Amino acid sequence: MTDQNADRGTIVAGSQQVFKGIFGRKNAAPTGIAGSKSSLSWLVHVSVLALVLLWVFPTVGLFVSSFRTGDQISTSGWWASLGTSEQNVVFRVADPDENRVADGDQFVVTGNFFDEKGGSGTITVWGTSSRAIAAYQAGDLAELKGTETITVDASGAYTWRGAEDEITGRGQRVFATITAPPEFTFENYENMLFDPSNSEGMAKAFFNTLTVTIPATIIPIVIAAFAAYALAWMDFPGRALLIAAVVGFLVVPLQLALIPLLKLHLGTGIGKGYLGVWLAHTGFGMPLAIYLLRNYMVGLPKDIIENAKVDGATDFQIFTKIILPLSFPALAAFSIFQFLWTWNDLLVAKVFLIDSTGQTTVMTNQITELLGTRGGNWEILATAAFVSIAVPLVVFFAMQRYLVRGLLAGSVK
Amino acid sequence: MDAALLGLSTIIIGVGGCLGYFYFSNLFLDRVLFPPKGENAGRNINRANQIRPWLFVFPAMFALGLYLGYPVFETLRLSLIDRSQDNAFVGFANYNQMFAEAKFWEAMRNNMLWLIVVPAVSTAFGLLVAQLTDRIGWGNIAKSIIFMPMAISFVGASVIFKLIYDARPEGTAQIGVMNAVWMSFEGGIGSFIFLKVFPIILILSFAAMVAYIGYIVLRMAGGVWVMVLKLVAALFSVWMVVLSVQSVWGVATANLPYGEPQQWLTIPFFNNFFLMVVLIWIQTGFAMVILSAALRGIPEETVEAAVVDGANPFQIFFKIKVPQIMPTIVVVWTTITLTVLKIFDIVFAMTNGQWQTQVLANYMYDKLFRANDWGVGSASAMIIMLLVSPILIWNIHNARKEMR
Numbered sequence: 027m028t029d030q031n032a033d034r035g036t037i038v039a040g041s042q043q044v045f046k047g048i049f050g051r052k053n054a055a056p057t058g059i060a061g062s063k064s065s066l067s068w069l070v071h072v073s074v075l076a077l078v079l080l081w082v083f084p085t086v087g088l089f090v091s092s093f094r095t096g097d098q099i100s101t102s103g104w105w106a107s108l109g110t111s112e113q114n115v116v117f118r119v120a121d122p123d124e125n126r127v128a129d130g131d132q133f134v135v136t137g138n139f140f141d142e143k144g145g146s147g148t149i150t151v152w153g154t155s156s157r158a159i160a161a162y163q164a165g166d167l168a169e170l171k172g173t174e175t176i177t178v179d180a181s182g183a184y185t186w187r188g189a190e191d192e193i194t195g196r197g198q199r200v201f202a203t204i205t206a207p208p209e210f211t212f213e214n215y216e217n218m219l220f221d222p223s224n225s226e227g228m229a230k231a232f233f234n235t236l237t238v239t240i241p242a243t244i245i246p247i248v249i250a251a252f253a254a255y256a257l258a259w260m261d262f263p264g265r266a267l268l269i270a271a272v273v274g275f276l277v278v279p280l281q282l283a284l285i286p287l288l289k290l291h292l293g294t295g296i297g298k299g300y301l302g303v304w305l306a307h308t309g310f311g312m313p314l315a316i317y318l319l320r321n322y323m324v325g326l327p328k329d330i331i332e333n334a335k336v337d338g339a340t341d342f343q344i345f346t347k348i349i350l351p352l353s354f355p356a357l358a359a360f361s362i363f364q365f366l367w368t369w370n371d372l373l374v375a376k377v378f379l380i381d382s383t384g385q386t387t388v389m390t391n392q393i394t395e396l397l398g399t400r401g402g403n404w405e406i407l408a409t410a411a412f413v414s415i416a417v418p419l420v421v422f423f424a425m426q427r428y429l430v431r432g433l434l435a436g437s438v439k
Numbered sequence: 440m441d442a443a444l445l446g447l448s449t450i451i452i453g454v455g456g457c458l459g460y461f462y463f464s465n466l467f468l469d470r471v472l473f474p475p476k477g478e479n480a481g482r483n484i485n486r487a488n489q490i491r492p493w494l495f496v497f498p499a500m501f502a503l504g505l506y507l508g509y510p511v512f513e514t515l516r517l518s519l520i521d522r523s524q525d526n527a528f529v530g531f532a533n534y535n536q537m538f539a540e541a542k543f544w545e546a547m548r549n550n551m552l553w554l555i556v557v558p559a560v561s562t563a564f565g566l567l568v569a570q571l572t573d574r575i576g577w578g579n580i581a582k583s584i585i586f587m588p589m590a591i592s593f594v595g596a597s598v599i600f601k602l603i604y605d606a607r608p609e610g611t612a613q614i615g616v617m618n619a620v621w622m623s624f625e626g627g628i629g630s631f632i633f634l635k636v637f638p639i640i641l642i643l644s645f646a647a648m649v650a651y652i653g654y655i656v657l658r659m660a661g662g663v664w665v666m667v668l669k670l671v672a673a674l675f676s677v678w679m680v681v682l683s684v685q686s687v688w689g690v691a692t693a694n695l696p697y698g699e700p701q702q703w704l705t706i707p708f709f710n711n712f713f714l715m716v717v718l719i720w721i722q723t724g725f726a727m728v729i730l731s732a733a734l735r736g737i738p739e740e741t742v743e744a745a746v747v748d749g750a751n752p753f754q755i756f757f758k759i760k761v762p763q764i765m766p767t768i769v770v771v772w773t774t775i776t777l778t779v780l781k782i783f784d785i786v787f788a789m790t791n792g793q794w795q796t797q798v799l800a801n802y803m804y805d806k807l808f809r810a811n812d813w814g815v816g817s818a819s820a821m822i823i824m825l826l827v828s829p830i831l832i833w834n835i836h837n838a839r840k841e842m843r
Contacts, residue, residue: 066752067575074571074581077564081585084720087616088599100607103614241450246502248457253499262492266842268500273838275507277831279781281800282820283506285813286513290505300445304453309506312499341491342465370592372784373804390594394788397598404602404614411598415591422590426583433725434732 092408093210099404110205112150114159117143119176119186119197126193132173133193139200140182147206148180159201170198178202214409228410231392235369235414237300238379238388242307242368243361249308250315251357255345257316258323259331269320275313283310284377291378299386303379310374311364318363321435322356323349359432362425366418389414457498464494511824518817533814543819545795546802549711550826553782553798555679556712558775559648560719562768565726569734570756572727582731586724593721593784600717601789604703618700626697638690646683649676707795714796717785722778726771733767734760773830780826799823 090104098107117139126133140146153161154168154176162168164180174188176198186198218228256262257269283306291302326349334344350357368374372390379386387395393410400406422429468490473483521529537543568585572578588596605615613619624630653676657669704710737760745759761768783800790796792805799819807816 070571070575074568074575074578077568077571078581078584081588081720081723083616084596084599084603085587085591088602091602099614102612103616103619104602105616105619106612237445241453244450245453245457248454249498249502252461252495256492256495260492260495262489265492266839268496269842270835270838271508272503274831274835275503277777277827277834278507278511279800279820279823279827280507281781281783281803281823282514283510284820285517285807285817286510287506289513300449304449306506309502312502313507316499316503340465340469341488341495342462366590370594372592372594372787377808390592390784393594393598397601397788404605407598408602411595415595418590418592419587422587423583426586429589430586430728430732433728 088408088411090210091404092214092412093212094405095211095213096403096405098209099408100402107208107210110207112203112205114201114203115145117200117202119184119200122186122193122195122197129187131189132187133190135186135193135197136184138181138183139178139202145204145206146209147182147204149178149182149202149204150180152178152200152202154198154200156201160203174198176200214405215413218406218409218413227387228389228392228413231387231389232413234386235388235390238303238307238375239365239368241300241304242311243364245304246308246311246315246364247357247361250312250319250360251350251353252345254316254319254323255341255349258320259344259349260341272313272316272320276317278313280310280374284373288377298379298381300379303375306374306378307364307368307371311367314363315360318360318432318435319353319356322353326352355428355431356435358425358428359435362421362429363432365421369414369418460498461494465491468494514817514820514824517813518821520814522813529814533818537815537818542792542797543802546792546797546799546819547822549795549797550780550799552711553715553718553779554776557715557718557722557779558772559645560715561722561775562726562730562771563648564719564723565728565771566730566761566768568723568727569731570760573731573734582724582727585727588721589724591721593717594788596717596721597785597788600713600720601704604713606700606702609698609700613700617703621701622698624695624697626695630695630697634695635690639687642683642687642690646680649679649683652676704790704796705794710790710794710796714785714789717789718779718782722775726775729767729771730764733764737763773833777827777830780823799826 087104090107091099094104094107101113119135120137120142122133122135125137126135128134139149149164151160151163153159154170155161162178164178167175167177169175170188172189172192174186174192176184176186178184178200184200186193219232220229257265257272287306287309291297291305296302296305330348330352331344334348339347370390371388372394375388375391379388380391389410393407393414396403396407396410468487473487473490474480476483518533519528519530520526521532568582572581575581591599602614603616604618605613606618607613607615613622624634653672656672659665659669703713741759741763742755745755750759781800782798783804786792786796786798786801787804792798792801799822803816803819803823806812806819810816
């Protein structure tokens, strides 16, 4: 779940199915369907493929764009950059007064457009006037005014030849259509993350986000684990009421909490800052944490706990030595939820963390500001977005099993 | 870097403090307060065991009460007072002021649109993907990819989709996919099929789905409350079907501006759907994961029996599988509904409520932090609370039923 208020909105329901890990077991096709399988299976494969492509397409677009320069992004769609691209470029022959060489009674300027101007590719057609940019093929000789001629070949090499009074002043312009192989650059990421003078502040925001995320993930787990143990395995009056309260708090929208808690934080001197945002995330993450962990702990075998009690273990020992190690999957599931939620959060950070100095900005906030101020600079936006998306994606793919388990435990009993 | 150091020390102090609290409070209870020795050993053990659970739950309950419980009542109080009049009690004046604002009703209308479209489409897609990938060899890879947007923040997803909706002036290359595709339509037969026939089929199938759901609800047996639910569901589905027919007529007669790049996010009404696409893209993976597990939990015998009786794959899916996972579908639907009710980031990042895309959560944020009007802001927060409370009551009801 990303910002995914859904994870805190997970609800209980009466479904009684027994779930097995969905990414683990693969069913053999039931024999009865095998008959119709051949006629329908190609359709299934094609439609799944279409859906997968549809789903991955938006992300790939942004990913590819983050490796293109601003010029490339604004002159062609990102999908065009994957194949060879065709673009129109204006070149100018090197300054004739400095570079011309006498050749008999004529003067010649030779050179290579790509060496002089940078870039690479193959020139297909070219022209010397903006009205006829495809007048000549690569390698053709163009006859200009008087005795002046110019030839340009596919590799960008040119020869401009003419009388002394013709090969002077400004260099001849050439309008070329070049096909270039796909060209990608890490420049955007370097500018965004390592350039000390960069104005986007993403590097700082990255560390700020990390500073918000790690304590805001660990602290609620510790507190919730103890409470979940008490609610699962200890008997005390009011337990059922507390469990019902936790279930109720799962769906309370955190929008309600913004003003009262901001007032509280400002009133008690916590103010806007890291401490406030850690506390807020701890509070908001608590219902899901307790709910998930309790659901898991309740399912642990009763014998182990009773045996330990008979052997004289205290509740504290049982919890730290037996329950915690056994609950690892649930702890992992919740920590992924909480990590993704705090990393991707915008609203809580905006309200409880970011003050008027803007020193404590987080990445999501930085990106929304870039959307406002740099709306057209896609190379900056795409790179900034990908810097913030990369970490959750790595966590997601590395820990997917636990995430799925947590989802199933959290939403379906 | 200071922040990193501060963060590190907070982790150590915070986590160490929590662990220390639990350890030393237990130690204090066992050694000092009620030591299990001496003349009252037995009584002391019992007393210690009565107090210990409260030591365990206290920090969590304190956090819950302070960060979620107290704000509910405080927000209610704030919505009934006026800060500019020295916190005087003003009754429902804030609510009346809010109800008089066109922007509030726009937010309500859009939230209702979101509530209808996003859970329905996400659940339908999720179910479709779960069913299709169930039996194919590379299904897990496909599921992984469709599940992936869950890891992407709403803000990141907004950037991704803003690029898709981007528009460049006519005559230059379009860098947004939507406009690149749009510019390839010129009003011929292809345009007719894709922009008239296809949407009409889509809307009609939506109408059919709503009618089918209404029909299922109508057939439910039960007491007075179910009768009320039936009535509401019937009226609602009739209304939806009427709306669908109207929009079919609208699509059929619309005069589309071919060849002009469109600023998709500024087209009133339809831009709501372009924003919803972002959330659907994210939530489908969630629906898929849960429904996929539910489909695998269906007893094989029921499916096999249907096959023996000669049911075709569609009958098996709609008549055998879907009814069996109905409870899970309801769970998925309500969970997505909760997300939708609180939707903020997508609207904030993409349009900020301009061009008639306002939603309640963003309206509230506007009121609280831009207009600095806590009264109306709190009132709109209470509206969100009111909208989630049926689900809240239903959850607690179910939880208590399971506890017994």
